[in-house]
Amino acid sequence: MAASDALRKLRLPVFGAPMFIVSGPELVIAQCRAGVLGAFPALNARPAELLDEWLEQIRGALTSDDAPYAVNLIVHGTNKRLERDLALVVKHKAPVVITSLGAQEQVNAAVHSYGGQVFHDVTTSAYARKAIEKGADGLVLVCAGAGGHAGRLSPFALLQETRAWFDGPIALSGAIAHGRSILAARAMGADYAYIGSPFIAAAEANATEEYKQMIIGSAASDIVYTDLFSGILGNYLGGSIARAGYDPKNLPPRVGAVDVDSGIKAWRDIWAAGQGVGIVTGVESAAEMIARWTREYQAARFALS
Secondary structure (H helix, E strand, O other), X not given: OOHHHHHOOOOOOEEEOXXXXXXXXXXXXXXXXXXXXXXXXXXXXXXXXXXXXXXXXXXXXXXXXXXXXXXXXXXXXXXXXXXXHHHHHHHHOOOEEEEEOOXXXXXXXXXXXXXXXXXXEEOOHHHHHHHHHOOOOEEEEEOOOOOEEOOOOOHHHHHHHHHOOOOOOEEEEOOOXXXXXXXXXXXXXXXXXXXOHHHHXXXXXXXXXXXXXXXXXXXXXXXXXXXXXOOOOEEEEHHHHHHOOOOOOOOOOOOOOHHHHHOOOEOOOEOEOOHHHXXXXXXXXXXXXXXXXHHHHHHHHHHXX
């Protein structure tokens, strides 16, 4: 089945964002069974040999009635696993591949060889153009307010600019955590909402209980946008920054690699999250979360009809 056909099976127009450390087979399977695209970063499978097992586990657990899944590949030259991970993606014919940090024509061609579809995540319209020129089928627009490495642009601005020249599939990211927001993304011109942070508090997520509780206890004002810990601007939970010994409201300028110098690492110690955390109120299953969004989405559609 072609990926474009598989995406028609989504019961709610949502991509679960692939989150480093947090997303694994259990969360992906739960997301797909509940009717949204489930995704995980290939690099979460460690050691590298585990990726083959994960892909087999996911394929074996899903049926023809479930939504498709996606694998996220970091295609930057620093990823020494790319060639091996891509070979496994091709072996298992992952329906969707989400590429990050530099589009590569050969990666897109490999996914297209078996009928897969590639979405590339971008933070500017210029990057979006490069991704499409190199063969990506669709785009993930990572806008202001998204968790982890996020852009500076308003979703209105970036989506409008991109839709002015691109009529292919777009997933929109940036503080989406409610059914109304999913509908708003569609109304703005996106095909899918790209949601990550609420799933950190999912029962199936591979996040520590402390991380989940910090998601539940935080608001948009607790999110800090900084490049201090990874070298790339991103959104993190202020509580995790304070726990690591820094003042979230008075961070020092980045000088060298903080994670190397101090032992503090982004993702492991400094926890990513987007500005949509303010309405996450408890740990629940992915199915419960998605069912609630579906009710909210349908109610919002009815209210506007």
